[in-house]
Amino acid sequence: MERLNPGWRFLPSVLLVLTLPADAxxxxxxxxxxxxxxxxxxTALTTGIVVLHHLTDVSQADxxxxxxxxxxxxxxxxxxxxxxxxxxxxxxxxMYEGVMYFxxxxxxxIQLDSLYEIxxxxxxxxxxxxxxxxxxxRSVFFESDGNAWRVTDAFVLRNDRDRTVVARPGGRVWxxxxxxxxxxxxxxxxxxxxxxxxxxxxxxxxxxxxxxxxRLYPFIVQYVxxxxxxxxxxxxxxxxxxxxxxxxAPPLDVEGLQVARSVEIAAGTTYRRFAxxxxxxxVLRLVEVEESxxxxxxxxxxxxxxxxxxxxxxxxxxxxxAAAAAGQGRQAILVRVARLDEEFQSSKAPSEGARxxxxxxxxxxxxxxxxxx
Numbered sequence: 001m002e003r004l005n006p007g008w009r010f011l012p013s014v015l016l017v018l019t020l021p022a023d024a025x026x027x028x029x030x031x032x033x034x035x036x037x038x039x040x041x042x043t044a045l046t047t048g049i050v051v052l053h054h055l056t057d058v059s060q061a062d063x064x065x066x067x068x069x070x071x072x073x074x075x076x077x078x079x080x081x082x083x084x085x086x087x088x089x090x091x092x093x094x095m096y097e098g099v100m101y102f103x104x105x106x107x108x109x110i111q112l113d114s115l116y117e118i119x120x121x122x123x124x125x126x127x128x129x130x131x132x133x134x135x136x137x138r139s140v141f142f143e144s145d146g147n148a149w150r151v152t153d154a155f156v157l158r159n160d161r162d163r164t165v166v167a168r169p170g171g172r173v174w175x176x177x178x179x180x181x182x183x184x185x186x187x188x189x190x191x192x193x194x195x196x197x198x199x200x201x202x203x204x205x206x207x208x209x210x211x212x213x214x215r216l217y218p219f220i221v222q223y224v225x226x227x228x229x230x231x232x233x234x235x236x237x238x239x240x241x242x243x244x245x246x247x248x249a250p251p252l253d254v255e256g257l258q259v260a261r262s263v264e265i266a267a268g269t270t271y272r273r274f275a276x277x278x279x280x281x282x283v284l285r286l287v288e289v290e291e292s293x294x295x296x297x298x299x300x301x302x303x304x305x306x307x308x309x310x311x312x313x314x315x316x317x318x319x320x321x322a323a324a325a326a327g328q329g330r331q332a333i334l335v336r337v338a339r340l341d342e343e344f345q346s347s348k349a350p351s352e353g354a355r356x357x358x359x360x361x362x363x364x365x366x367x368x369x370x371x372x373x
Contacts, residue, residue: 032078034106036116037071038094041162044072045120048094052076057087068094081109096120099164099209121211124163130172130206131165134158135238136214141271142228143246149225153178154218157210164211174206177233182223197221228252232284241279243286244271253351255285289351 034052038045045068052064066074074092082089089107093100103118124131137156142149157174159165167173178185178199185199196208197219204221228245229252243254244263247270253259257274264270 031112032081034076034078034090034092034112034116035073036075036092036103036118037073038068038118038120039072040096040120040122045094045096046070046072048096050074050076050092050094050118052078053091053093054079055089055091078112081112082107084108092116092118094118094120097123097164097166099123099166099211101211121162121164123166123209124161125168126165126171126173128168128171130167130175132236133165133174133210134160135176135236137218137240138234138238138242139218140232140243141246142244142249144249145224147226149228150222151182151225152220152222153204154220155204156215156218157206158214159210159212162212164209166209167207172205172207173210175200175203177203177235178221178223179225179230179232181230182225184224185221186223187219187221229286229288232286233282234279234284235282237278237280240275240277241284242273242275243284244273246271251289253287253289255287255351256281257284259351259354 036050038048038050048068049065050068051062052066054061054063063079064076066076068074076092078090084107089105091103091105093102095101097120099120101118101120103116106112106116134157135155136158137154139154141152141154143152155176165173180202187199187204188197196206198205198207199221204219206219208219228250232243234241241257242260243257244265245252247262249272254274256279257276260273260275262270262272
């Protein structure tokens with residue numbers, strides 16, 4: 001049975017020392033006792049065993065256990081006060097209806113002065129084929145691997161129900177289609193064991209228990225494709241979807257997403273990024289686009305020089321203010337055309353939507369230039 005990783009509840013690491021009243025002129029360490037309670041929803045759980053865990057940078061162990069009291073309370077004596085300098089912390093867990101629930105990590109002495117809570121939930125049995133869960137974030141990373149591309153696909157799910165969703169025997173909690181023609185598929189990376197997330201008949205299949213709220217750690221699957229120009233199934237709605245392509249990368253666009261600022265994930269490792277919110281298109285397509293060359297700076301300079309020269313001549317020759325105004329109007333339009341060209345051609349891989357918008361704006365400016373508007 002899956003154990004829900006306790007790391008998502010860590011508290012800030014600020015060491016405070018409990019002191020005696022000021023007139024005592026001395027300090028005493030916190031009493032190394034973890035006092036807490038177990039809740040199921042808003043109700044105290046009156047039965048069960050709470051287990052105390054101790055983790056350091058080099059070891060981990062279950063050090064004690066105690067039965068829950070009739071009012072849901074418990075108390076566990078720690079071997080010592082947690083010491084952040086040793087990278088150690090304590091936490092407690094309890095099994096309820098086949099699901100292991102963890103309380104927050106205790107890293108600091110001051111935390112022992114507060115009531116420790118383990119939050120458990122009643123369970124909801126998912127249909128055999130799985131249940132609908134909110135896909136909060138999906139990040140798809142592409143990296144060139146010789147003549148192929150390695151893809152890392154990460155899903156962050158959220159359970160908006162008030163019960164923990166569990167799989168029935170042989171069933172699923174959640175499933176999601178992956179692209180066609182993928183190979184060398186590896187699911188269940190990192191903290192995920194093979195019985196938690198698997199690849200089956202084209203789907204990422206999750207059997208992990210899903211308690212209410214967001215699951216901090218993503219479900220991850222890796223696979224290989226021959227080309228980055230693929231179609232990615234995206235059924236339902238994805239609240240935040242991003243595609244990141246490691247540089248250097250071929251010219252491409254992701255239909256339905258916007259070009260976003262590139263990100264440096266590690267020193268010297270940059271990813272071209274495409275992103276969008278509330279994505280509900282059934283398929284996301286990565287398409288090849290024409291590679292943009294370097295901005296023709298010399299032509300921009302020539303155009304601007306000609307514009308300025310012509311406007312000066314028109315002002316000198318023209319009969320007064322009307323001619324000067326006309327020349328300034330043409331100058332402004334030509335400058336806008338030049339700047340528009342420069343901005344578009346400096347884009348490394350403009351999307352089809354950006355290309356259409358550029359052509360539309362340029363056509364309108366040239367119409368105004370020729371008509372004298």
